[in-house]
Amino acid sequence: MSASLRWAWAEIDLDAIDHNVRLLRERFEPAALWAVVKADGYGHGATDVARTAMAAGAEGLCVAFVHEGIELRRAGVDAPILVLTEQPPETAPHIIEHRLTPTVYQRPFLDALVAAEPVGLPVHLKIDTGMQRVGTHPHAAPSLADAIVQRAPAVRLAGVFTHLAVADADDEDSVDFTDQQLETFAKTLALLPPVPAIHAANSAGGLSRADARLSFVRAGIAMYGISPGPGVDHLCDGLRPAMELRARIGHVKQVRAGSRVSYGLRHRFDRDTTVATIPIGYADGVPRRLSSVGGEVLIGGRRRPIVGVVTMDQLVVDCGDDNVRVGDDVTLIGTQEGPDGTTERIRAEDWAAALDTIGYEIVCGVSKRIGRVPRRSIDN
Ligand SMILES: *Cc1c(COP(=O)(O)O)cnc(C)c1O
Numbered sequence: 001m002s003a004s005l006r007w008a009w010a011e012i013d014l015d016a017i018d019h020n021v022r023l024l025r026e027r028f029e030p031a032a033l034w035a036v037v038k039a040d041g042y043g044h045g046a047t048d049v050a051r052t053a054m055a056a057g058a059e060g061l062c063v064a065f066v067h068e069g070i071e072l073r074r075a076g077v078d079a080p081i082l083v084l085t086e087q088p089p090e091t092a093p094h095i096i097e098h099r100l101t102p103t104v105y106q107r108p109f110l111d112a113l114v115a116a117e118p119v120g121l122p123v124h125l126k127i128d129t130g131m132q133r134v135g136t137h138p139h140a141a142p143s144l145a146d147a148i149v150q151r152a153p154a155v156r157l158a159g160v161f162t163h164l165a166v167a168d169a170d171d172e173d174s175v176d177f178t179d180q181q182l183e184t185f186a187k188t189l190a191l192l193p194p195v196p197a198i199h200a201a202n203s204a205g206g207l208s209r210a211d212a213r214l215s216f217v218r219a220g221i222a223m224y225g226i227s228p229g230p231g232v233d234h235l236c237d238g239l240r241p242a243m244e245l246r247a248r249i250g251h252v253k254q255v256r257a258g259s260r261v262s263y264g265l266r267h268r269f270d271r272d273t274t275v276a277t278i279p280i281g282y283a284d285g286v287p288r289r290l291s292s293v294g295g296e297v298l299i300g301g302r303r304r305p306i307v308g309v310v311t312m313d314q315l316v317v318d319c320g321d322d323n324v325r326v327g328d329d330v331t332l333i334g335t336q337e338g339p340d341g342t343t344e345r346i347r348a349e350d351w352a353a354a355l356d357t358i359g360y361e362i363v364c365g366v367s368k369r370i371g372r373v374p375r376r377s378i379d380n
Pocket residue numbers: 036038084163201202203204218219220221222228
């Protein structure tokens with residue numbers, strides 16, 4: 001969607017990405033940083049983020065699916081691209097053609113890769129140390145690693161990794177669990193041939209545990225300036241959010257006390273007021289129930305409540321006595337200067353807390369219908 005055709009868009013501050021990558025690299029040193037750009041760069045635009053992250057010193061990129069890697073290659077991105085999970089066997093020729101680095105944890109996929117006749121294809125072996133999602137059982141890792149090594153020179157074992165389940169939580173149970181995962185990983189590694197790269201940490205693991213950083217941290221959410229979760233909020237100082245979700249007022253009207261608004265007429269105005277209709281809705285990624293959990297937007301530097309259910313294409317805001325006009329700026333996520341020079345901010349994490357989810361889901365949920373406008377911040 002071209003942003004210029006609509007009064008709702010997402011601004012992507014590539015300087016914030018650049019800043020975050022540099023800051024995280026410093027934190028993670030001597031470990032490197034690989035930038036996770038799956039799901040279209042968590043909704044920020046994978047290609048722009050990938051280029052920015054590589055220029056800021058990331059050493060590689062991670063995606064979830066082959067087509068995401070192909071999209072980056074087609075855009076001219078040349079960096080190493082790790083596909084984080086196994087893919088359908090039919091993708092093997094595409095992986096080779098586009099020089100993607102596959103993850104392996106089952107024989108049939110390794111066989112499919114080898115059958116496609118690669119030459120020196122780097123593969124990473126994934127070990128499940130307790131998340132119970134994907135990865136080979138630690139007991140089976142040595143024989144799978146052997147199978148990879150024996151298929152040289154078609155493939156080579158370039159990395160071994162695992163994934164942490166609760167690195168974003170700081171309670172004792174979670175810390176114990178992460179300790180166990182890292183210990184299982186270390187014990188398994190001791191049984192494998194030497195590998196050039198070992199990795200375990202996502203953003204939360206990289207921020208909270210020096211012992212999880214290993215060769216590199218696979219950093220996603222923190223690179224976008226969003227906290228992985230409340231347990232590591234205190235480690236996110238200095239990160240800058242990269243996405244602002246913005247719009248303009250599409251319609252303004254005066255309503256009488258006692259009138260009700262939106263589908264189901266669930267909100268009743270208890271006094272005469274001014275309402276502004278904003279042309280953005282749940283098909284754009286603003287959750288329908290955001291109004292019922294206290295959702296607000298910024299207009300004229302003030303926080304104003306969303307009233308009535310968010311509809312597919314529009315939502316309604318109670319502006320009280322403010323003198324608002326069609327075309328006025330609205331910030332759904334981001335900052336606005338207040339009338340007295342203060343700055344008001346609504347973060348993806350604020351929506352997430354209200355909706356009992358995580359910031360990831362908020363930014364990934366901003367749909368294709370919203371145009372992305374890459375920009376460089378002015379204060380930089
Ligand atoms: C998505 C993902 C990451 C990135 O996680 P963040 O919490 O966003 O940093 C890292 N590793 C794997 C295996 C992933 O699937």
